[in-house]
Amino acid sequence: MTEPGTIDDDFYRSPDDGLDAPAGQLLRRRPITLTGLRGAGPAWQVVYATTGSRAPMPASGTVITPSPVAGLTGPGPVLVYCPSFHGLGGRCAPSHLLAGGREPESESIAAALERGWTVAVPDGPCLGMTGLGPHQFLAGAAGAHAVLDLARATRALPDLDAAPCVVWGYADGGRTAAWAAEQQPQYAPELDLRGVAAGGVVADPGALIEEIDGGPWAGLALAGLIGLSRAYAYLPVRHLITDAGREVIEQAGALDAAALLVTYREQPLGKWCERPDPWNDPIWRYVLANETSGRFAPKVPVHLYHGLKDALVPVILGRQLFAQYRSVGVDLSWRDYATSHVGAAKDGAAEAVATLTGYLQRRPTPAHPQTT
Known part of the structure; x- marks a missing residue:
């Protein structure tokens, strides 16, 4: 029998004949025991239907209910927690790490x-599942x-069908949380989303990559x-990549974050491309402009x-994202915290949870219409 949570685990295999299920439908689940996670009760690894950049696909994650809490009556709310970047492939998906007691954001x-609160943790598009790249x-x-879609799928679990939800993340997870707030009015308007906390948001990937x-x-x-090339595969985004670059992309696509940082430290993208500043190529300028946060106004x-x-x-x-959101109401x-990237993740956590608690006690205030 294959060990649960490994890349050879059949539970995470993608269907060979494509995906024919509505976004948010729970496709399969199995119970897991998280004895090393403080406050954890019954938990499940899940596979559910979602929509990638352009097409339906399966995604994986973990749903964790709390251990009994004194004075709590009935099911609590759902937090969708968005982890920061763990890597591009291999055994670094949060659902794999949680099952093994190795998740760094526990x-x-x-x-x-x-x-x-019940906590739902998505692995992210194409991470965790096998056969998706x-x-x-x-x-x-x-x-x-x-x-x-994980928030939608979580409603199929016992007693969670009507639970309100909030979203929280930091760094790339903060970026994902902010995008969820922006996308929710059009993509999942039926969700009872009460609010979002997002720290260290990667609001402008183009500016960050250049930096x-x-x-x-x-x-x-x-x-x-690599990640954006995968998401925009319907565009000729790899036209600048050299043969050596294609080999590097193949190798890096299976590495976790730590290995990526060590292996490619101080190696510029121009080493793998036909120009030293590939982000200034017209196609890449379009991709990166399309990935700027703040293009839509959250209603929560x-x-x-x-x-x-x-x-x-x-x-x-x-601050630029804050100003953009403020301009649309x-x-x-x-x-802000007088500390580093890692320090703000730690120092801001308690206030993020307290703020989300406040959001759960009220309905969202209607925002201005969507702005592009």
Whole structure:
């Protein structure tokens, strides 16, 4: 028998004949025991239908109910927790790591469980499932759909059909959370989404890739190139890639975040492309412009937070997103912390949970019409 949660696990295999199911439908589930996760009760690994950048596909995740909480009557709300970037492939999907007690963001998940919330954790588009290719890292719409469809699929579990939900994430997870807020009015208007908390948001991937290319975080720039190439495969996005670059993409597509950072440290994208600044190619300018956050107005309240000393995702990107949301009338709050990227993730967690608690106590305030 194959060990649960490995890349050879049949539970995560994609159907050979495509996917014929409505977005948000729960396709299969199996119970798992998370003895090492504080506050965890019954939990399931799930596979559900979602919509990628352009086509239906299966996605995987984990749904964790809280252990009994004194004074809690009836099912609590659902938090969809969006993890930060774990890698492009292999055994780095959150559902694999949670099952093995190795998920690095377990503290944030436990903080929500201890509130009596059910926590749903998406693996993200193409991560976790086998046969779909590398994770669509930085693909905003596909990531948002995976979040919203997991919220839909969670309603098929016992007692969760009418539970209100909130969304929380940091870094790339914060980007996904913000995109979920933007996409929800059109993509999943029936969801009772009460609010979103998003920290260290990667609001402008084009600006970020240019900033980190060739430096200590260069592996993330390569991951962005690979992830967006996968999401925009219907466009000639790989026309600049050299033969050596195609080999690198094949190898990097199976690596986790740590291996990517070590292997491709200080290696610029121009090393694998026919020009030193591939992000300035017309097709890539279109892709990156299309991936800028703030193009649609969320209709739920949004809490943004960021580290003033963030050397990976500059705070100006978070402030620009805040200004864009404010200009279209989004119900907003902002908090900055005098610390680093990692420090803000830790320092901002308690306030994020407290803010989401407040959101759950009220209905969303109607926002202005969608703005493009």
